Amino acid sequence: MSGIVAPAVIRGEVITDNLVSFGGRGGEMEFLSPDPDTIADRLPLRNPAEMRSLYTLTIDEIIDYLVELGGALDLSGNAHMQEALERSYAATDLTPPILRWQYSLIQQYFSREMIRGFIDVPIGIPYVEGWQKVALADGRTASIRAMGARCLHITAGNSPMTALISLARNALTRSDAIIKSPSNDPFTALAVARTMIDMAPDHPVTKHFSVAYWKGGSVGFEEKLYQPKNIEKIIAWGGFASVKHVTRYIQPGLELISLDPKRSATIIGKDTFADEVTMRDAALRTATDIGASNQTGCSSARVVLVESGTDDAGIALLRRFGEMVYEAIMGLPGHLSTKPKNFDAELRADIEGLRSTPDFYDVIGGKDDEGAIIISKLDDVVDFYPSLSGRVANFVPIDSILDAMRFVNSYTQTVGIYPEALKLQLRDELPLFGAQRIVTLGYAMTANPALPQDAIEPMRRMVKWIVDESCPTEECPPLWAMHTPEPA
Amino acid sequence: MSIDEQARQMANDPPAYFDHSARLAHQMPRDEIEAMQFSALRQRFDSLRNRVAVLKAAADEQGIDELASLADGARLLFPHTVYKSYPVSLLERNRFDQMTKWLSRLTTADLSAAEVSHCDGIDSWLEALEQSTGLSVTHSSGTSGTMTFLPRTSDGYRIMSDVFGMTSRDFNELDDGGDARNEPWHTFYLGFKGGRSHAGRAAGWARDNFAQSDEYFCTLYDVDMSSDVMFMAARVRRAEARGELSQLEVSPSLKARQAEFEATQRNAARALDRIFDQLVSLKGERVYVGGMNGALTELAERGLGMGHSNLFGDNCVVQCGGGNKGGKLPDNWEELCLEFTGASRIGQYYGMTEVTMITSKCSEGHYHVPPWVITYVLDPETGKLADQEGVQAGRAGFFDLVPQSHWGGFATGDEITADWRPCPCGRTTVHLHPTIQRFSEKQGGDDKITCAAADDAHAAAIDFLVQA
Numbered sequence: 016m017s018g019i020v021a022p023a024v025i026r027g028e029v030i031t032d033n034l035v036s037f038g039g040r041g042g043e044m045e046f047l048s049p050d051p052d053t054i055a056d057r058l059p060l061r062n063p064a065e066m067r068s069l070y071t072l073t074i075d076e077i078i079d080y081l082v083e084l085g086g087a088l089d090l091s092g093n094a095h096m097q098e099a100l101e102r103s104y105a106a107t108d109l110t111p112p113i114l115r116w117q118y119s120l121i122q123q124y125f126s127r128e129m130i131r132g133f134i135d136v137p138i139g140i141p142y143v144e145g146w147q148k149v150a151l152a153d154g155r156t157a158s159i160r161a162m163g164a165r166c167l168h169i170t171a172g173n174s175p176m177t178a179l180i181s182l183a184r185n186a187l188t189r190s191d192a193i194i195k196s197p198s199n200d201p202f203t204a205l206a207v208a209r210t211m212i213d214m215a216p217d218h219p220v221t222k223h224f225s226v227a228y229w230k231g232g233s234v235g236f237e238e239k240l241y242q243p244k245n246i247e248k249i250i251a252w253g254g255f256a257s258v259k260h261v262t263r264y265i266q267p268g269l270e271l272i273s274l275d276p277k278r279s280a281t282i283i284g285k286d287t288f289a290d291e292v293t294m295r296d297a298a299l300r301t302a303t304d305i306g307a308s309n310q311t312g313c314s315s316a317r318v319v320l321v322e323s324g325t326d327d328a329g330i331a332l333l334r335r336f337g338e339m340v341y342e343a344i345m346g347l348p349g350h351l352s353t354k355p356k357n358f359d360a361e362l363r364a365d366i367e368g369l370r371s372t373p374d375f376y377d378v379i380g381g382k383d384d385e386g387a388i389i390i391s392k393l394d395d396v397v398d399f400y401p402s403l404s405g406r407v408a409n410f411v412p413i414d415s416i417l418d419a420m421r422f423v424n425s426y427t428q429t430v431g432i433y434p435e436a437l438k439l440q441l442r443d444e445l446p447l448f449g450a451q452r453i454v455t456l457g458y459a460m461t462a463n464p465a466l467p468q469d470a471i472e473p474m475r476r477m478v479k480w481i482v483d484e485s486c487p488t489e490e491c492p493p494l495w496a497m498h499t500p501e502p503a
Numbered sequence: 504m505s506i507d508e509q510a511r512q513m514a515n516d517p518p519a520y521f522d523h524s525a526r527l528a529h530q531m532p533r534d535e536i537e538a539m540q541f542s543a544l545r546q547r548f549d550s551l552r553n554r555v556a557v558l559k560a561a562a563d564e565q566g567i568d569e570l571a572s573l574a575d576g577a578r579l580l581f582p583h584t585v586y587k588s589y590p591v592s593l594l595e596r597n598r599f600d601q602m603t604k605w606l607s608r609l610t611t612a613d614l615s616a617a618e619v620s621h622c623d624g625i626d627s628w629l630e631a632l633e634q635s636t637g638l639s640v641t642h643s644s645g646t647s648g649t650m651t652f653l654p655r656t657s658d659g660y661r662i663m664s665d666v667f668g669m670t671s672r673d674f675n676e677l678d679d680g681g682d683a684r685n686e687p688w689h690t691f692y693l694g695f696k697g698g699r700s701h702a703g704r705a706a707g708w709a710r711d712n713f714a715q716s717d718e719y720f721c722t723l724y725d726v727d728m729s730s731d732v733m734f735m736a737a738r739v740r741r742a743e744a745r746g747e748l749s750q751l752e753v754s755p756s757l758k759a760r761q762a763e764f765e766a767t768q769r770n771a772a773r774a775l776d777r778i779f780d781q782l783v784s785l786k787g788e789r790v791y792v793g794g795m796n797g798a799l800t801e802l803a804e805r806g807l808g809m810g811h812s813n814l815f816g817d818n819c820v821v822q823c824g825g826g827n828k829g830g831k832l833p834d835n836w837e838e839l840c841l842e843f844t845g846a847s848r849i850g851q852y853y854g855m856t857e858v859t860m861i862t863s864k865c866s867e868g869h870y871h872v873p874p875w876v877i878t879y880v881l882d883p884e885t886g887k888l889a890d891q892e893g894v895q896a897g898r899a900g901f902f903d904l905v906p907q908s909h910w911g912g913f914a915t916g917d918e919i920t921a922d923w924r925p926c927p928c929g930r931t932t933v934h935l936h937p938t939i940q941r942f943s944e945k946q947g948g949d950d951k952i953t954c955a956a957a958d959d960a961h962a963a964a965i966d967f968l969v970q971a
Binding site for chain 2: 255358360364365367368369371372373374394395397398421424425426
């Protein structure tokens with residue numbers, strides 16, 4: 016069989032047997048990977064005692080490993096990564112300059128300070144490094160430790176960084192990871208695993224990192240693998256259907272950590288329009304939140320709520336701001352944003368439909384699938400707003416900033432806000448409706464994995480919190496010595 | 504008669520022009536069809552170019568003042584989204600003055616005098632439009648979450664009904680029998696008695712063409728399907744999918760009708776029992792069954808369980824569809840229904856709210872497009888027109904030559920394979936291969952005529968209403 020091969024890697028071993036063909040998304044590319052059924056038995060860590068090797072390492076040694084790996088992943092000197100990048104062009108929705116730039120960010124993510132923060136901020140290094148004592152009011156003392164688990168990571172393919180974040184989280188929690196690669200990025204995690212083998216083939220972290228591809232929804236295979244005897248936690252990124260599908264396997268002993276599909280929004284307060292300079296600053300930041308990585312992220316801005324007012328003057332102001340943002344999107348640097356690779360034909364038809372309705376909508380740009388700003392002239396979003404993509408945003412006028420809450424719900428992840436002072440006013444209010452991350456405008460698409468994500472702390476969920484309780488009888492009255500209460 | 508005059512007559516009233524025979528329509532030589540189509544297309548363009556605002560804007564922008572060929576029509580196909588490009592909040596907030604303003608850009612009808620300020624829902628809005636302007640709007644089922652509103656005239660429905668009759672007779676090989684058009688059939692329509700949706704209007708077609716009078720006509724629901732309930736069903740489905748159910752508001756006027764809707768549901772359950780008894784008592788008679796396949800399957804399962812099979816033999820036409828009810832329909836529902844009724848097949852149709860076309864599968868499994876509809880195939884990505892010859896796959900575009908007060912050119916959301924080669928069945932017309940799917944859903948196969956599990960929708964909407 017010839018063609019592009021994406022081997023599986025199981026705990027330091029590269030598997031290229033029993034290849035079968037898989038189609039990439041959009042029918043663009045095919046690749047060969049080991050038949051999942053032939054590796055189903057080898058993929059899980061059957062003997063949990065093997066995780067003991069991870070406890071021979073200090074957390075500093077694990078950080079050393081990851082920092083060294085970060086250096087080894089540098090594109091200029093890594094043939095695996097170069098090959099993965101080249102092959103990914105056909106699989107991904109990103110354009111080559113954007114993907115190349117994302118690969119170049121790996122070193123930055125894997126600097127010593129960043130890596131340290133990934134574990135120290137959410138959990139605290141002492142808790143993974145040893146037992147932390149607490150004294151309790153009932154007289155007992157307890158020691159608490161965060162220990163690793165056997166995890167399956169179903170990663171998303173909209174950015175290669177999801178594979179790297181999963182790797183770092185796995186190593187820092189002393190867990191065993193199986194990465195299920197997505198069809199729109201079947202190569203990145205694999206290249207990382209191969210780099211780990213080249214760098215330190217027998218290192219415990221290398222030996223607890225596996226990567227494979229199977230088609231999500233292969234029920235027979237998944238039923239076999241997704242069992243508490245094989246896996247304790249599933250960390251699922253991604254789309255509605257894929258997360259929903261995974262829930263069928265959840266049972267006592269097998270936990271789902273869901274990083275569900277999300278949508279993000281932007282709130283622009285009226286002070287933005289105080290002067291031209293402020294307005295242009297907000298426009299560039301809004302353009303960045305919409306355009307960065309071609310709006311493929313769950314934190315990409317799609318609906319922009321603008322406190323412009325809804326009267327004629329307000330709509331005129333909204334339109335002027337929309338034009339500024341459109342220009343700024345078109346001017347974003349090529350590594351950050353380009354004309355999209357694919358443009359959703361249904362979205363195009365939806366936009367064309369709006370052009371016939373000038374009483375209610377204006378469309379700025381979009382004639383060449385380059386991206387567009389849809390101006391709503393009424394204070395409501397377009398009905399198809401969940402499919403906004405390819406650098407298309409819907410600008411909605413509101414009279415009062417609190418009207419923005421109407422558009423926030425449990426699917427809302429990031430809310431970029433301008434001016435900065437407005438964040439303080441809104442941050443207690445927005446979460447009531449579902450918003451999870453409130454961020455300075457222009458920074459929606461930069462994330463730090465040390466922080467909570469989707470309103471949970473994935474690291475604290477990934478570990479197992481173990482407690483050792485000590486109950487000296489003199490401090491802690493024993494049950495066996497308690498007297499039966501006298502009947503009244 | 505000049506070709507322009509022939510084309511005009513065909514386009515204005517296809518059933519009359521073809522003497523109510525689909526067979527005649529599908530036997531016209533291809534070059535003749537295309538010459539007539541081009542003439543009719545030009546006549547429609549000349550008449551509507553400056554009278555339909557949305558068309559005028561599109562033609563102005565492209566600088567089109569005349570159409571030079573049949574292919575030129577493809578330059579002015581409205582995207583299917585045009586007929587649902589209104590802000591949905593207008594419906595939610597009962598802003599029917601604004602809805603009327605939106606609709607007025609799509610029709611030559613003068614809607615400025617429409618008195619709609621009192622309207623508290625879609626039912627009353629469409630009623631008011633009919634009363635004050637004569638415009639008879641039809642809407643889609645809203646399976647996509649948004650309703651399409653098409654500004655037809657009442658004459659358009661008469662033609663649509665006649666087209667349904669022609670097609671049904673042709674497909675079921677009744678034209679040779681002689682009396683199919685004259686003698687009434689015992690007609691059972693397993694759905695609503697009527698309504699302003701495309702599906703709701705289908706009951707009327709069955710009545711007009713088969714029952715011919717109320718005496719022979721029986722429906723599962725004894726009332727019209729409320730457009731407001733359909734809209735709410737669509738909103739509930741959409742809000743569920745988007746995690747927005749808590750933000751969905753029910754209008755007070757709809758809430759006030761809750762008891763009425765619940766009674767409708769109860770009555771339908773009783774009606775099914777009544778229909779079952781009637782069907783059994785009509786053994787051997789000439790019977791037509793249309794409407795929802797879910798209800799027919801229920802009847803078939805009940806009947807077969809009691810030993811009733813092959814009730815009507817050849818004296819039976821079954822045209823049901825509507826999807827698999829969320830997986831509740833048994834895989835072999837078709838077999839069960841055929842065994843119960845004795846029919847040799849279940850009519851499957853392709854059509855849509857926006858086009859005066861109901862097309863059934865020929866002996867080769869192809870959907871033939873009638874001469875009064877021009878078929879275009881567009882590149883799904885670029886919208887570029889494919890040659891109108893050979894076999895072409897892509898996005899379906901149709902130009903419906905029948906409408907005289909709105910623009911008939913329409914780019915659908917459907918992926919089709921169109922075939923301009925001669926069909927072995929002997930019909931001369933362009934035909935579509937049976938695998939048709941919506942680009943937005945890519946889960947085709949659903950019959951779009953009786954589309955929309957309307958009974959499911961009704962039940963789901965009522966459930967929501969009760970809880971709201």
